[in-house]
Amino acid sequence: MNKPDEIGCVRAIGEAGTWHAAHKPFSDPACHRYLIGMGAMMSLLPQPPAMVLDLGCGTGWTSVFLARRGYEVTGVDISPDMIFQGNRNKQRAQLANLRFMVADYENLSFGGMFDAVLFCDSLHHAVDEREVIAAAYRALKAGGICLTSEPGRGHVAEPASLAGGRNSAAVEKDMPIRKIFALGRHAGFRDFRAYPDAAAWVSQLYGTGKRPKPFILFRALRALLSYCRHDNGICVMVK
Numbered sequence: 001m002n003k004p005d006e007i008g009c010v011r012a013i014g015e016a017g018t019w020h021a022a023h024k025p026f027s028d029p030a031c032h033r034y035l036i037g038m039g040a041m042m043s044l045l046p047q048p049p050a051m052v053l054d055l056g057c058g059t060g061w062t063s064v065f066l067a068r069r070g071y072e073v074t075g076v077d078i079s080p081d082m083i084f085q086g087n088r089n090k091q092r093a094q095l096a097n098l099r100f101m102v103a104d105y106e107n108l109s110f111g112g113m114f115d116a117v118l119f120c121d122s123l124h125h126a127v128d129e130r131e132v133i134a135a136a137y138r139a140l141k142a143g144g145i146c147l148t149s150e151p152g153r154g155h156v157a158e159p160a161s162l163a164g165g166r167n168s169a170a171v172e173k174d175m176p177i178r179k180i181f182a183l184g185r186h187a188g189f190r191d192f193r194a195y196p197d198a199a200a201w202v203s204q205l206y207g208t209g210k211r212p213k214p215f216i217l218f219r220a221l222r223a224l225l226s227y228c229r230h231d232n233g234i235c236v237m238v239k
Helices: 003-007 009-022 031-044 061-069 080-093 129-139 159-168 177-187 198-206 216-230
Strands: 051-055 072-077 098-102 114-120 140-150 191-196 233-238
Touching: 009 080, 031 061, 031 114, 031 140, 031 198, 031 233, 051 061, 051 129, 061 072, 061 080, 061 098, 061 114, 072 080, 080 098, 114 129, 129 140, 129 177, 140 177, 177 191, 177 233, 191 198
Parallel strands: 051 072, 051 114, 072 098, 114 140
Antiparallel strands: 140 233, 191 233
16 A cells, blocks of 8 residues: 555545444454454463554554553554544553554664564555564564564455455555565564464354355365465564
8 A cells, every 4th residue: 555545544445434444353244353363363472561563553453452451552553543543442442551653664763662563464555565574673672573464375366455456546465474584584583483364264164154164174174275375374573
C-alpha cells in the first residue's frame, strides 16, 4: 500500500468498514481464525509483563489483546484515524499498560527497548520491507524476538487482494517465510524458526460449514501440502 493511501485508509473503507475494523476480531465472519492465530502467536511470546511493539497495528485489536494479557504494549500505525480508533478501544478496555502512536514503521527510532516486536498481517503492506525489519531489529533488546504472521505465495492473486487494490489503490505483496527470513538475516537476526498458520490448519482439520471433511489423516496431509505450497505461517526471529 502506498503511504498516502495507507494514511487515509479509514476514509477509503467508509463508515461500515471503519466499524468493522474497530471491532475486530468479533465483527468479522472469520473471527475464529483471528482468535486461533492470536492464541498461537501469544504462545510464542515471552511471558508478560514483557514489552511488546505491535507494528502496523491498525485499530489496535491485537494490541488490546496483548495488554489485557498483561504485556506492556506500544501499538504503531501510520494512519491517525486508525490510531484514533485504537485509543477508543484502549479507553473502553481501561488499559494503563497500552499506548498508541502515529508513526511510519519504516522510520522508527526505538533502540533496544522491547522484548518482542509483532507483525500481524501488516508487513506485506510495507513500501520497503527491508527497512521495516531493520527498524524492528533496532527496537529489540538483545535476545528479543520478532514475530510475524503474514500471507505467503499467491496472496496478491487472491480475490480479496485484487478487490482491495481496486478499491483503495493498495499495493499487496506476497510475504512468504523464505522472504521474511532473508530480510531478517540481512538485518542481523541470528536464529530463525517457522510454524504453520494455526488458523489454516484448524480450518483444514475441523472443516467449515455443514459438509463433513474427509478422514483426519487426509485433512492433516492437505494442511501440510498447503503450508508447503504457500510458504506461509508464523515466523520467529531472534536478535
